[in-house]
Amino acid sequence: MTESNFWSGVRFFRVIDDFIAQFGISGDPSISKKFRKMPLKDDPVNKSNKRGTVSFATSGSNSRTTQLFINLKDNEYLDAYGFSPIGKIVKGMDVVDRIYSEYGESAPRGNGPIQGQIQSEGNVYLEKDFPKLSYIKKARFKS
DSSP states (O other), rough: OTTTTTTTOOEEEEEETEEEEOOOOOHHHHHHHHHHHBBBOOOOOOSSOTTTTEEEESTTOOOOOOOOOESSSSOOOGGTTTTEHHHHHHHSSSHTTTTOOTSBTTTTTSSSSHHHHHHHHTTTHHHHHHHTTEEEEEEEEOO
C-alpha cells in the first residue's frame, strides 16, 4: 500500500479525545475501492492496546482492511474484542496528541465524516466539509 501512494493525504477522520485517532481510507476513491475488498485475517492479541499502539479497526471477524487507529490512552479493554496492536508510535506522540479532534465521532453518532462518503468521494468530500482534519503528508517504507 505504501508503494501505491495509498497513505498520502489520508485523513484522521474519527478522532475521539482520550480514546483513539482513526485513519486509513484513501483520499482517492479508486484506490480505496481496490483495497477495501482485500480483508485480512485476524491476528491473535499478543500485546495490549496501550497508549501509542496502532491497531486495525474491524467490523467483525476477519474484516480488517486499511483502517487503523492509534490509541490515545491505555485501552486494554479493547484486547477482549480482538483488536490486536500491530505497531507502536516510538517517537512523535506529541504530534499525535495534536491531531485535530473537534469533529469527534463519525456521523450519525457524532459530527465527523460519513465513512461511506469518504470511500465514494474521497478527499474532495473531506476538504469541502471537514477542512480542519489532520492528515498524513507522505508515508514511506523503511526496512
